[in-house]
Amino acid sequence: MSVSQPIYLEDLAVGRVFAAGPITVTEEEIVDFARRWDPQPFHLDHAAAKAHPIFQGLAASGWHTAALMMSMVAKALEGLPWGVVGSGGELQWTRPVRPGDMLRLEVEVMEVTPSRSKPDRGTALMRNRVLNGAGEVVTEFTPRIIVQRRPGA
Amino acid sequence: MSVSQPIYLEDLAVGRVFAAGPITVTEEEIVDFARRWDPQPFHLDHAAAKAHPIFQGLAASGWHTAALMMSMVAKALEGLPWGVVGSGGELQWTRPVRPGDMLRLEVEVMEVTPSRSKPDRGTALMRNRVLNGAGEVVTEFTPRIIVQRRPGA
Numbered sequence: 001m002s003v004s005q006p007i008y009l010e011d012l013a014v015g016r017v018f019a020a021g022p023i024t025v026t027e028e029e030i031v032d033f034a035r036r037w038d039p040q041p042f043h044l045d046h047a048a049a050k051a052h053p054i055f056q057g058l059a060a061s062g063w064h065t066a067a068l069m070m071s072m073v074a075k076a077l078e079g080l081p082w083g084v085v086g087s088g089g090e091l092q093w094t095r096p097v098r099p100g101d102m103l104r105l106e107v108e109v110m111e112v113t114p115s116r117s118k119p120d121r122g123t124a125l126m127r128n129r130v131l132n133g134a135g136e137v138v139t140e141f142t143p144r145i146i147v148q149r150r151p152g153a
Numbered sequence: 154m155s156v157s158q159p160i161y162l163e164d165l166a167v168g169r170v171f172a173a174g175p176i177t178v179t180e181e182e183i184v185d186f187a188r189r190w191d192p193q194p195f196h197l198d199h200a201a202a203k204a205h206p207i208f209q210g211l212a213a214s215g216w217h218t219a220a221l222m223m224s225m226v227a228k229a230l231e232g233l234p235w236g237v238v239g240s241g242g243e244l245q246w247t248r249p250v251r252p253g254d255m256l257r258l259e260v261e262v263m264e265v266t267p268s269r270s271k272p273d274r275g276t277a278l279m280r281n282r283v284l285n286g287a288g289e290v291v292t293e294f295t296p297r298i299i300v301q302r303r304p305g306a
Contacts, residue, residue, distance in 0.1 A: 037220040039227060040236040053273075054238050054299060062241070063216070063223045067190040070216045074192060083193040085207050088215070091294075092241035120206075141244075146207060 007079035008150035009122040012109045020072035021104030022133075025060060030099055033064040059096035065103075065139045066091065069130045072105035082121075086143035095138045102133040110142070114149065121148055160232035161303035162275040165262045173225035174257030175286075178213060183252055186217040212249035218256075218292045219244065222283045225258035234301045235274075242296035248289055255286040263295070267302065274301055 034043030038061035041048035049058040077084050097103070106129045114122040123144050130139040187196030191214035194201030202211040230237050250256070259282045267275035276297050283292040 036224070038223045042236060042238075053235060061223070062239075063220050066219065067216050070191045070214070071189070082206060083195060085195075086215075087247070088243070088245035090241070091244045094240070 005079055006081050007077065007147075008081070009112060009114065009124065009147045010150045012112050012124050012147065014109050014112060016109045018076040018107040019105060020076040022102045023068060023072065023104075024102050025064075025068065025097055025099065027058065027099035030058065030060045030064060030097075033067070034061050037061065038063055055096060057096070058099060060098075060101075062093040062139070065093065065097050065130060066141070068103060069105060069128055069139055069141065072103075072130075073107060073128055076105055076107050080145075081148045082146065084145055086145040089141055089143035092140045093138070094140060095132070095136055097132070097138050101138075103130050103138065105130055119149070120151075121146055123147065158232055159234050160230065160300075161234070162265060162267065162277065162300045163303045165265050165277050165300065167262050167265060169262045171229040171260040172258060173229035175255045176221060176225065176257075177255050178217075178221065178250055178252065180211065180252035183211065183213045183217060183250075186220070187214050190214065191216055208249060210249075211252060213251075213254075215246040215292070218246065218250050218283060219294070221256060222258060222281055222292055222294065225256075225283075226260060226281055229258055229260050233298075235299065237298055239296035239298040242294055245293045246291070247293060248285070248291045250285070250291050254291075256283050256291065258283055272302070273304075274299055276300065 031044055042052045042055040043061045046058050049055050073084055108127045110127050111125040124147050125144050128141045129137050132138050184197055195205045195208040196214045199211050202208050226237055261280045262277055263280050264278040277300050278297050281294045282290050285291050
C-alpha cells in the first residue's frame with residue numbers, strides 16, 4: 001500500500017500488521033531526553049546506572065522509548081485520515097533499552113468496532129510492539145484509537 | 154519532609170499523596186515535541202487542528218504530557234533511593250492539553266506490597282494524576298513501582 005493511500009476502518013482487518021523502523025537509539029539521545037524529562041541517574045550516568053540494583057547499566061527512560069514508539073506509529077499509520085488519536089491504553093516496558101539498540105515497530109489490529117451512534121467512525125484496538133535487534137519486545141502499548149469509516153461505505 | 158530525606162517502602166502509607174508543579178505548557182514546546190516525536194497536524198498547526206473532528210484546536214501530544222508528568226514525578230518522588238522504576242501501567246489521556254495550560258501532579262499511594270522473595274524491596278501501586286488549572290484530570294497513569302525497604306527494618 002502506498003503511503004498516500006488512506007486507511008479507513010474498513011481497511012483494518014483483525015490481524016493486519018503495520019510496521020516501521022528500524023531506528024537506532026544513541027547514548028547522546030538517551031541522555032538528552034533524560035536531562036529534560038526524566039533526570040534520574042540510571043538514564044544519565046554510566047557509573048550510577050551500573051551500580052543500580054535493577055538497571056545495572058545505562059538505560060533509556062521508558063518515556064523516551066514511548067516517544068520513539070510514537071514516532072514510528074505516526075509513520076506506520078500515516079494513512080489514517082484523522083491521524084492516530086486514542087485515549088490511552090496499557091503500557092508495558094518489558095526490557096531495558098540500551099545505547100546502540102536498534103528498534104522497530106509492529107502494530108497489529110486486535111479488534112475493530114464501528115460506532116453505534118456516529119456513522120462516520122469506529123474504534124480499533126491496536127497492539128503496538130517495539131522490538132530490539134534481537135527480536136525481543138522492549139515496550140508494548142495497546143491503545144484503542146478512533147478511526148474514520150470510508151465515506152459512503 | 155525535606156527533599157533529601159529518603160523515602161522507603163515503610164514510608165508509603167496507602168492514601169499518602171506526593172505533589173509537584175505547577176508547570177506551564179507553551180505552544181512552542183508543544184510544537185517542538187511534536188516535530189520530533191509525534192508530527193501529526195493537530196499537534197503542529199492551528200488551522201489543521203481546528204478542522205480536526207476530535208481535537209478542534211491545537212493540543213499537546215499525549216506523549217508530551219506523559220513526559221511532563223514524568224518530569225514532575227521525578228521531583229515529587231526524588232526521595233526514593235532507587236529512583237522511580239516501574240514496568241508500566243494503565244495510561245489514560247482524559248482531556249486535551251492546550252497551549253498555556255498550567256499542569257500539576259498528584260501521586261497517591263494505592264497499594265503497598267513487600268516482596269516475598271527479596272527482603273530488601275517491595276512494590277507500590279501509585280496513581281499519578283496530572284491536573285490542569287481548572288482542576289480537571291488531563292492524564293492518569295497507574296504504575297507499580299519497585300521501592301527499597303528501610304535497611305534493617
